[in-house]
Amino acid sequence: MSMQIKKSGLLRRAPENFLDAPLRQSITEQGLNDERRGFLRKSFAAATAALASGVAMARPGTVPEGDGDPLILNLQDHAKTLGNPVVMQAYGQPSKFEANLQRRQSPGLTRVPQASVSFAPLQGFFGIITPSGLHFERHHQGWIDIDPEQHRFMINGLVREAKVYNMDDLMRMPSVSRMHFIECGANSATEWGNVAVPTVQYTHGMLSCCEFTGVPLSVLLDDCGIDRKKARFVLAEGGDGSAMTRTIDIARAMDDVIVAYAMNGEMLRPENGYPLRLVVPGVQGVSWVKWLRRIEVGDQPWAAKDEAIHYIDLQLSGLHRQYTSVQECKSVITTPSGGQMLLEKGFHNITGLAWSGRGKVKRVDVSADGGRSWRTARLEGPVLGKCLTRFNIDWNWDGGPAILQSRAIDETGYVQPKINQLREVRGTKSIYHNNAIQSWKINEEGEVTNVQVA
Amino acid sequence: MYKWPELTMLTKAMTMLLLATASMAASADNYSGVGRAATPKEVAAWDIDVRPDFRGLPKGRGSVDQGQQIWDGKCASCHGTFGESNQVFTPIVGGTTKDDVKNGRVAALSGNSQPQRTTLMKVATVSTLWDYVNRAMPWNAPKTLSTDEVYAVTAYMLNMGGIVADDFVMSDENIAEVQKRMPNRLGMTEKHGLWQTSGKPDVKNTACMKDCAKEVKITSELPAFARNANGNPVEQNRNVGGVRGVDLNKAAVVKVSAPAAEEGLKLAKQYACIACHGIKDKVVGPGFAQIAAKYKGDTNAEASLSKKIKLGGSGAWGDIPMPPQGHVKDSEIKTMLDWIMRQ
Numbered sequence: 001m002s003m004q005i006k007k008s009g010l011l012r013r014a015p016e017n018f019l020d021a022p023l024r025q026s027i028t029e030q031g032l033n034d035e036r037r038g039f040l041r042k043s044f045a046a047a048t049a050a051l052a053s054g055v056a057m058a059r060p061g062t063v064p065e066g067d068g069d070p071l072i073l074n075l076q077d078h079a080k081t082l083g084n085p086v087v088m089q090a091y092g093q094p095s096k097f098e099a100n101l102q103r104r105q106s107p108g109l110t111r112v113p114q115a116s117v118s119f120a121p122l123q124g125f126f127g128i129i130t131p132s133g134l135h136f137e138r139h140h141q142g143w144i145d146i147d148p149e150q151h152r153f154m155i156n157g158l159v160r161e162a163k164v165y166n167m168d169d170l171m172r173m174p175s176v177s178r179m180h181f182i183e184c185g186a187n188s189a190t191e192w193g194n195v196a197v198p199t200v201q202y203t204h205g206m207l208s209c210c211e212f213t214g215v216p217l218s219v220l221l222d223d224c225g226i227d228r229k230k231a232r233f234v235l236a237e238g239g240d241g242s243a244m245t246r247t248i249d250i251a252r253a254m255d256d257v258i259v260a261y262a263m264n265g266e267m268l269r270p271e272n273g274y275p276l277r278l279v280v281p282g283v284q285g286v287s288w289v290k291w292l293r294r295i296e297v298g299d300q301p302w303a304a305k306d307e308a309i310h311y312i313d314l315q316l317s318g319l320h321r322q323y324t325s326v327q328e329c330k331s332v333i334t335t336p337s338g339g340q341m342l343l344e345k346g347f348h349n350i351t352g353l354a355w356s357g358r359g360k361v362k363r364v365d366v367s368a369d370g371g372r373s374w375r376t377a378r379l380e381g382p383v384l385g386k387c388l389t390r391f392n393i394d395w396n397w398d399g400g401p402a403i404l405q406s407r408a409i410d411e412t413g414y415v416q417p418k419i420n421q422l423r424e425v426r427g428t429k430s431i432y433h434n435n436a437i438q439s440w441k442i443n444e445e446g447e448v449t450n451v452q453v454a
Numbered sequence: 455m456y457k458w459p460e461l462t463m464l465t466k467a468m469t470m471l472l473l474a475t476a477s478m479a480a481s482a483d484n485y486s487g488v489g490r491a492a493t494p495k496e497v498a499a500w501d502i503d504v505r506p507d508f509r510g511l512p513k514g515r516g517s518v519d520q521g522q523q524i525w526d527g528k529c530a531s532c533h534g535t536f537g538e539s540n541q542v543f544t545p546i547v548g549g550t551t552k553d554d555v556k557n558g559r560v561a562a563l564s565g566n567s568q569p570q571r572t573t574l575m576k577v578a579t580v581s582t583l584w585d586y587v588n589r590a591m592p593w594n595a596p597k598t599l600s601t602d603e604v605y606a607v608t609a610y611m612l613n614m615g616g617i618v619a620d621d622f623v624m625s626d627e628n629i630a631e632v633q634k635r636m637p638n639r640l641g642m643t644e645k646h647g648l649w650q651t652s653g654k655p656d657v658k659n660t661a662c663m664k665d666c667a668k669e670v671k672i673t674s675e676l677p678a679f680a681r682n683a684n685g686n687p688v689e690q691n692r693n694v695g696g697v698r699g700v701d702l703n704k705a706a707v708v709k710v711s712a713p714a715a716e717e718g719l720k721l722a723k724q725y726a727c728i729a730c731h732g733i734k735d736k737v738v739g740p741g742f743a744q745i746a747a748k749y750k751g752d753t754n755a756e757a758s759l760s761k762k763i764k765l766g767g768s769g770a771w772g773d774i775p776m777p778p779q780g781h782v783k784d785s786e787i788k789t790m791l792d793w794i795m796r797q
Contacts (some may be wrong), residue, residue, distance in 0.1 A: 100693070164492045169489045172485075195676050198681060201690065318559065324648035324649070371670060447700055454671050
């Protein structure tokens, strides 16, 4: 039996772990009285008995009892019955056992649900693609579901001919499919001054990554005969109530921006701009205008509400940085992360996500001692520009306290900064563009919490 | 040996391929039949944006007085009578001074000390206000204000901020003059590396690999009372894998039985607490539900609130003091607090 345990890489918990956390705390703080002593004696007796019989307190399935695991020895009902027919769910749904992985609002963050955010459950994601139904949401005046036959897209301004396209037109045109991350400029905003939220869903969950399909904006601008001499900026405008507008500089507009109608192999979800949104790779999500109705070509920036009142970054000098757009290189460990609990000592795969708005991720280093020493993690392919990159690294937890961190480096050589380095330059009130290294503390019980270190 | 028929077929195939290539090349230059010219009226209908240089601004006018009437009817319920409300949206008015209007920089923004920034403290361009009100307000009925109404509402907001006089009538002809009085008109900078992909980063870290720090000090941790503010992690994590969500319910939670709850309300009435505290909303002091929301998850709530009830206090919710309630028994305070914290 002990051989099997070794082979599976799982260790039994130390006997003191058989005590309740509150009891352990109470003994630590107040010492032993008769009541606690009695409790302790019984617990140790139980623990020793368990160890002796070899069944410990291990999780089901890790250590066989008697002849073995009843889940193997006894044929299960689902193996003895007829399963469900096809198209019982014409549009498939996740298993009912996955119901904990949901988009969530952060209580108290916003006061109006139509001008709010829901965070993606990064703690449960694998690989780099965000399932469409778990893509984070950010709406400025509620989300809408537009009949695609009724949707129109206009290009006007400094072009030879202002044009109108319907969805048929756009979907007939040459398309590209590209995988890109989208991150809200205010992702991790709560953490500028101090730790404020408990889990990676709330610290980093305004982040998603999908394959987007659509027409390159450059193709459409050329189709309208863009005035290449005069054009310096474009304005993107939404067709919803907020009619969201953002300025994009012409170099970027003619580079990799996509007028997208599809996401992850199907049409965009309504919450993500159905039937048309802008994809602006590497740039904060607010510029990825949803329910896109218009692009105007001009020669000056527009100072729209979300680039003149919000999405401006206050500096120590009292000046606001305007038109901050690029999401700089950043990473976060998603497992183990805040609010999670390691089940056992021994082997764990530390896994997380890294990204850069300036290109590809070149390297990710991981520390288990709060940044004193680092090891380089494995990058899983594909490693694409302005796209999430999954990293993994082996780790044996010895049961002692640890502080996990990840630090990404992009192809420009830029190294993800520490929170104190960001604060020194920008202060703590800039709200947006916090790309600091995230620290997760692990205590002796295996509980992971959000901390900041210096 | 060559077989002629095969070669002929190959040649044919190659010719076809060349033809195909030629026709593809021809089609890539224009998308025949795709899209159409926009009519001037279509462009006018959608091209509503107004730039900082007022390009796109339609002719029109509106007075502060007219603006106040529209404001009271359509805006004040969310933004407050004076644009100061922080209940539904962040405040629009407040935090600017006459000196700011003169200098073009809002002094309160410097030094990182301002807890709340209003719209008028931040916005540098009056066109932004006009454009946004025009395209997105009122909140539940966007784009329903007339051009003159947009001028009037914008004028009224600026008037509340002390930027234009009470008798001001704002129009396309004088808006450029208003721009010269915007309190934070010189408060923006584009000198940063976050505009362009090739921009220069402002923060530099190095990729040290070992002996990077002598000691690591934890500078910030989540306080105990905030642990359950975002829900219970066990319900937010998968039930299989190398980790589980922490179950905060396994920590001691005070459970109150129904009779105790009724007893709490009875005591609150008996001691006339409800003369000053609403069940939900503020009367003189905060509503019980507001107290519960503020102290939710705070493990010290019972101790600190008991003390406040016994000894009185002020400052936590405003300046109006709560008188000491030394005559209420400890056990009764506990019963009431159990009830209050469940509102």
